[in-house]
Amino acid sequence: MxxxxxxxxxxxxxxxxxxxxxxxxxxxxxxxxxxxxMMGLNADPAAVAALRSQLGLDAPLPLRYLGWVAGLLQGxxxxxxxxxxxVSELIAERVVISLPLTLYALTLSTLIAxxxxxxxxxxxxxxxDFSVMGATQFGVAIPNFWFxxxxxxxxxxxxxxxxxxGFPGWEAGFGSAMKALTLPAxxxxxxxxxxLARVMRSSLxxxxxxxxxxxxxxxxxxxxxxxxxxxxxxxxxxxxxxxxLQFSFLLAGGIIIENVFYLPGLGRLVFQAITQRDxxxxxxxVILLVFAVIVVTFLVDLAYAAVDPxxxxxxx
Amino acid sequence: MTALSIxxxxxxxxxxxxxxxxxxxxxxxxxxxxxxxxxxxxxxxxLSVMQLLPRGSVWSGDIRVAGNDLDTLDEAALCQMRGRxxxxxxxxxxxxxxxxxxxGDQVAETVCVHTGASRREALAIARRMLDRVGLPEDRFPxxxxxxxxxxxxxxxxxxxxxxxxxxxxxxxxxPSTALDVTTQAQILDLLRxxxxxxxxxxxxxxxxxxxxxxxxxxxxxxxxxAVVESGPTREVFRALRxxxxxxxxxxxxxxxxxxxxPALARTPVLAVENVVREYQQPRRRLFVRPPPFRAVDQVSxxxxxxxxxxxxxxxxxxKSTLARAILALDGLQGGNIRxxxxxxxxxxxxxxxxxRSRMQVVFQDPYGSFNPRHRVHRLVSExxxxxxxxxxxxxxxxxxxxxxxxxxxxxxDAGKYIHEFxxxxxxxIAIARxxxxxxxxxxxxxxxxxxxxxxxxxxxxxLAGLSDRLDLSYLFISHDLSVVRAITDRVLVMKxxxxxxxxxxxxxxxNPQHPYTQTLVAATPSLEAALAAPAS
Numbered sequence: 001m002x003x004x005x006x007x008x009x010x011x012x013x014x015x016x017x018x019x020x021x022x023x024x025x026x027x028x029x030x031x032x033x034x035x036x037x038m039m040g041l042n043a044d045p046a047a048v049a050a051l052r053s054q055l056g057l058d059a060p061l062p063l064r065y066l067g068w069v070a071g072l073l074q075g076x077x078x079x080x081x082x083x084x085x086x087v088s089e090l091i092a093e094r095v096v097i098s099l100p101l102t103l104y105a106l107t108l109s110t111l112i113a114x115x116x117x118x119x120x121x122x123x124x125x126x127x128x129d130f131s132v133m134g135a136t137q138f139g140v141a142i143p144n145f146w147f148x149x150x151x152x153x154x155x156x157x158x159x160x161x162x163x164x165x166g167f168p169g170w171e172a173g174f175g176s177a178m179k180a181l182t183l184p185a186x187x188x189x190x191x192x193x194x195x196l197a198r199v200m201r202s203s204l205x206x207x208x209x210x211x212x213x214x215x216x217x218x219x220x221x222x223x224x225x226x227x228x229x230x231x232x233x234x235x236x237x238x239x240x241x242x243x244x245l246q247f248s249f250l251l252a253g254g255i256i257i258e259n260v261f262y263l264p265g266l267g268r269l270v271f272q273a274i275t276q277r278d279x280x281x282x283x284x285x286v287i288l289l290v291f292a293v294i295v296v297t298f299l300v301d302l303a304y305a306a307v308d309p310x311x312x313x314x315x316x
Numbered sequence: 317m318t319a320l321s322i323x324x325x326x327x328x329x330x331x332x333x334x335x336x337x338x339x340x341x342x343x344x345x346x347x348x349x350x351x352x353x354x355x356x357x358x359x360x361x362x363l364s365v366m367q368l369l370p371r372g373s374v375w376s377g378d379i380r381v382a383g384n385d386l387d388t389l390d391e392a393a394l395c396q397m398r399g400r401x402x403x404x405x406x407x408x409x410x411x412x413x414x415x416x417x418x419x420g421d422q423v424a425e426t427v428c429v430h431t432g433a434s435r436r437e438a439l440a441i442a443r444r445m446l447d448r449v450g451l452p453e454d455r456f457p458x459x460x461x462x463x464x465x466x467x468x469x470x471x472x473x474x475x476x477x478x479x480x481x482x483x484x485x486x487x488x489x490x491p492s493t494a495l496d497v498t499t500q501a502q503i504l505d506l507l508r509x510x511x512x513x514x515x516x517x518x519x520x521x522x523x524x525x526x527x528x529x530x531x532x533x534x535x536x537x538x539x540x541x542a543v544v545e546s547g548p549t550r551e552v553f554r555a556l557r558x559x560x561x562x563x564x565x566x567x568x569x570x571x572x573x574x575x576x577x578p579a580l581a582r583t584p585v586l587a588v589e590n591v592v593r594e595y596q597q598p599r600r601r602l603f604v605r606p607p608p609f610r611a612v613d614q615v616s617x618x619x620x621x622x623x624x625x626x627x628x629x630x631x632x633x634x635k636s637t638l639a640r641a642i643l644a645l646d647g648l649q650g651g652n653i654r655x656x657x658x659x660x661x662x663x664x665x666x667x668x669x670x671x672r673s674r675m676q677v678v679f680q681d682p683y684g685s686f687n688p689r690h691r692v693h694r695l696v697s698e699x700x701x702x703x704x705x706x707x708x709x710x711x712x713x714x715x716x717x718x719x720x721x722x723x724x725x726x727x728x729d730a731g732k733y734i735h736e737f738x739x740x741x742x743x744x745i746a747i748a749r750x751x752x753x754x755x756x757x758x759x760x761x762x763x764x765x766x767x768x769x770x771x772x773x774x775x776x777x778x779l780a781g782l783s784d785r786l787d788l789s790y791l792f793i794s795h796d797l798s799v800v801r802a803i804t805d806r807v808l809v810m811k812x813x814x815x816x817x818x819x820x821x822x823x824x825x826x827n828p829q830h831p832y833t834q835t836l837v838a839a840t841p842s843l844e845a846a847l848a849a850p851a852s
Contacts, residue, residue, distance in 0.1 A: 210411065211412050212412055212414045214368065214412075215412045217366075218404040219398065219399040219429060220396065220397070220429045229425070307416065309416060310415060310461070
């Protein structure tokens with residue numbers, strides 16, 4: 001187990017180094033000079049050059065990379081070109097919305113998908129199975145921004161249960177903050193839950209066909225006992241993979257939903273930064289997202305090992 | 317006392333009758349052998365007793381376990397019965413256990429489900445049961461996982477969980493078929509001992525007459541969903557009253573006739589010289605490179621024109637690795653392999669493509685070794701890409717026809733897909749595919765192991781005839797000693813990557829010299845020996 005952990009940790013560090021290099025180099029190659037962008041079209045070339053050296057843009061490439069990484073390690077992401085505030089502040093403001101929203105959506109998605117997938121698999125080809133499969137087909141097919149607008153129409157405009165957008169901030173209290181995140185979380189969770197339910201169902205169906213399920217029944221376990229005690233844990237591996245992917249996707253991929261609900265999240269921050277050539281913000285958010293993805297992948301690997309003892313001993 | 321009685325059992329699956337007249341009875345402390353070929357209904361009979369028939373099945377008749385009529389029990393009562401009154405052991409020990417739970421947990425579960433015992437008590441019983449089946453605590457603690465165990469050990473765990481509550485009836489569905497002969501002998505011994513000591517009735521399902529002959533008190537022979545003959549084992553086998561029993565018996569002991577003698581004078585077809593195959597082992601520690609694992613160690617032998625050579629050994633001995641090396645599917649780490657005197661492949665040098673067509677292969681699995689989307693014509697003509705000037709058009713059709721007729725199929729079969737054929741026919745198609753470019757040598761890797769005895773006898777006859785007619789040589793790899801004995805001139809015995817004994821097949825089997833060969837021969841169930849032994 002320790003060896004497995006160390007191996008995964010090593011691969012985590014290597015991935016981070018590789019990712020930071022790639023992101024740094026890609027940003028270097030993107031056209032558009034932040035200094036001239038900041039100074040405007042008619043700026044004096046001398047002033048632009050001065051700004052470049054002030055921003056540290058004229059240092060040699062390896063030095064700038066090392067400087068950037070050293071800053072990252074101390075939590076210093078640099079100063080935004082357009083907002084003129086530390087990037088870490090900008091990001092912190094947004095993460096407190098995006099991260100809870102992601103976890104909220106992921107929790108909803110899992111809470112919907114597990115029972116749906118399990119019922120569909122356990123009663124394969126029944127009415128329940130067809131209903132679940134039909135509903136998930138629908139959930140995958142509907143664009144989530146459209147679904148979000150329908151939610152606003154029903155719950156905000158007609159029923160007036162929730163506000164149609166915006167975020168009161170966590171200072172307003174946990175309850176009202178969560179309330180503001182509820183509709184966006186539902187809109188984000190719907191397609192994810194549909195995908196997850198389908199994966200759960202097919203993985204469970206495969207497991208139910210395994211020889212050891214017949215052994216379990218031969219020992220005297222009822223159909224549902226055998227499912228809970230023997231099938232579920234074995235069926236979990238592909239489901240965990242998908243949950244890991246969904247976390248990464250939701251963290252930054254919520255931009256459309258953030259726009260629909262006027263939520264100042266990470267997705268919107270990146271989008272604005274890109275249009276304003278605020279490369280330092282883009283770079284910081286991207287490295288943060290990559291970091292999140294890599295950490296989640298690491299956690300998923302740990303979950304695999306917890307679920308399947310074979311992975312603790314052998315290589316995958 | 318009658319532990320199990322079945323009368324008038326009929327089973328239909330989605331309207332198709334699979335069992336139509338099964339009458340069996342099994343007494344406590346006795347062993348009933350249920351024998352038949354695939355599709356005869358052996359497993360369906362077992363699943364009827366367990367009431368675990370596949371969906372869409374309807375059964376009728378009378379099944380009584382320890383006097384209880386199964387028809388009167390509801391699902392909850394059936395769950396109570398399974399595992400407590402009837403235990404079951406399956407064919408595939410590698411997949412019969414849940415990979416993510418410990419062996420102790422899985423054995424204890426049988427106890428927990430039925431008795432409401434505490435976890436501690438159940439684990440104590442599990443410990444006793446594992447000891448009982450020969451898995452002592454010092455080497456097999458309860459917290460081991462199935463993947464730490466070999467096939468034979470896993471089968472012992474399955475047995476332990478089946479007998480944990482001392483059921484009155486134990487059903488074993490081909491319990492030793494997937495195991496090596498020496499392991500098979502141990503598992504069968506264990507079952508015999510458990511039956512006597514625990515006074516259980518054992519229903520032993522098998523396709524192997526030799527296994528039942530040595531073990532069962534009485535026997536039932538199934539064919540197409542009905543019992544064709546039953547009675548005390550010796551009587552049934554001595555009298556051979558029913559024609560199907562006679563046919564099974566003769567197919568099991570079938571020795572194909574061969575007329576041609578191998579040409580010893582000519583250059584050998586295949587010469588394997590000091591071949592070494594090594595694998596890199598996975599790293600256990602980061603900076604320590606583990607030594608390579610030597611799967612084939614300095615192996616040398618020759619095969620002459622028209623000669624059939626057998627290669628036997630237990631799983632993991634390196635016989636399939638050697639076969640892959642001979643076929644140049646993997647590179648060598650030492651030695652070389654010659655075909656007709658020319659170097660085909662050697663350490664550090666890849667295969668000579670011009671010689672590839674001199675050698676072909678037939679694999680074990682008649683289902684997995686064909687692309688299901690190609691017609692037989694294309695499947696069979698595939699090896700032509702190995703020869704420089706492949707025939708086309710009418711000539712190609714003629715060659716495909718000839719190959720198919722050679723193996724007993726017809727030219728109209730060329731237009732069909734592979735799923736339209738039975739296992740035996742598929743193996744014939746595999747042989748036709750090997751034959752079509754007229755190789756000098758065919759490697760048969762467990763080529764008849766998946767076939768029923770009667771089909772196996774036909775395929776062996778076909779192989780013998782082809783060898784005689786076309787001057788073909790075979791390297792016949794099998795774990796089944798009786799088949800190797802029937803068809804080969806010479807045999808090589810392999811253990812831990814080395815050939816430990818080789819010689820004329822008959823003399824090796826009659827008078828094995830190496831202790832390992834002696835163990836193998838002794839462990840192989842023999843029909844003749846079982847019937848000749850005095851009644852117990």
